[in-house]
Amino acid sequence: MVGLKTEWEIEPAPRECTLAEYKGAEARWCPGCGDHSVLSAVQKMARDKQIPPERIVVVSGIGCSSRFPHYMSSYGFHSLHGRPLPVACGVKSRRPDLHVFAVSGDGDCCAIGAGHWVHAIRYNMNITILMLDNSIYGLTKGQTSPTTRLGRASSTHPHGSPLPPLNPLTVTLGISNVSFVAQTVDWNPPHLSATIRAAHDHEGASFVRVLQRCPHFTGDVYADALEDRSQVLLMEHPDGIVLEPAMRERLKNRVDHDPRNLGEAFQLAARTDVYPVGLFYRNPDAVRYDLVTAHGLGKTPSEKLGAIEEAIERFAI
Numbered sequence: 001m002v003g004l005k006t007e008w009e010i011e012p013a014p015r016e017c018t019l020a021e022y023k024g025a026e027a028r029w030c031p032g033c034g035d036h037s038v039l040s041a042v043q044k045m046a047r048d049k050q051i052p053p054e055r056i057v058v059v060s061g062i063g064c065s066s067r068f069p070h071y072m073s074s075y076g077f078h079s080l081h082g083r084p085l086p087v088a089c090g091v092k093s094r095r096p097d098l099h100v101f102a103v104s105g106d107g108d109c110c111a112i113g114a115g116h117w118v119h120a121i122r123y124n125m126n127i128t129i130l131m132l133d134n135s136i137y138g139l140t141k142g143q144t145s146p147t148t149r150l151g152r153a154s155s156t157h158p159h160g161s162p163l164p165p166l167n168p169l170t171v172t173l174g175i176s177n178v179s180f181v182a183q184t185v186d187w188n189p190p191h192l193s194a195t196i197r198a199a200h201d202h203e204g205a206s207f208v209r210v211l212q213r214c215p216h217f218t219g220d221v222y223a224d225a226l227e228d229r230s231q232v233l234l235m236e237h238p239d240g241i242v243l244e245p246a247m248r249e250r251l252k253n254r255v256d257h258d259p260r261n262l263g264e265a266f267q268l269a270a271r272t273d274v275y276p277v278g279l280f281y282r283n284p285d286a287v288r289y290d291l292v293t294a295h296g297l298g299k300t301p302s303e304k305l306g307a308i309e310e311a312i313e314r315f316a317i
């Protein structure tokens, strides 16, 4: 039974959504690419939460991970290089009922998109930001990215990257009005899923850096953590990312961290001797710009058109 909700919106009948309903085109990432794990985790979370696919919008920029919207059976927007966040904020500002995900890479987010990254975090709209960090430009064949390690050779720096890498975690934690910062890894599906779920649960801009394997260009970058689990430091707290006991036991290197403690979050995020995973920081009281600017959302299409014409008249020279 389908009924009209408004004069232009149709409300589908309630139904049980299966995993298959979230799957779009066959993913064309390389075999072993960490992007596959993230896609699977998002699809399973949407199924587990029974978010109707037509209520999901996935926005991306340019890069390997930015092919994400094609592989989801949902609304999507494969935008310009570095521009997923302004598009995602625009969608959220006018359609707060939709579940908005922004998928970006280290080059897309931290280089050309850096200005948008800073302001999207500050605006703190209710969107889930997944930054898949393989520490290289993969799609364009292996150039140095902002997170490429010092001394690592690439097609643009054959003698090694001359600069220390940018730390996306400490940068995000330093932005005014930040409300959620977490880190996870693509090779631990339970932790990856729990982190993405917590990010989606958070009401505000949730920033998740996913350490993502790129076997084609940077296969060795996270090899130390894969070979030796003690290289991964699990941050624990009842208000953090909570793992099943069996999964928690597999990560022996653990530390208590209260995600309200911003100073300690900085210290943990700056560590280079281990890979900290879990929730660095959460502030549920940060101002949300999507709530501040939620004007006129209930207007009819003809009222909206009238308001636009009135504004054009007012500003016409």
Ligand code: SF4
Residues within 6 Å of the ligand: 028, 029, 030, 032, 033, 034, 035, 064, 065, 134, 138, 139, 213, 214, 215, 216, 217
């Ligand atoms: Fe994944 Fe790297 Fe292949 Fe891109 S080049 S699809 S990041 S493995």
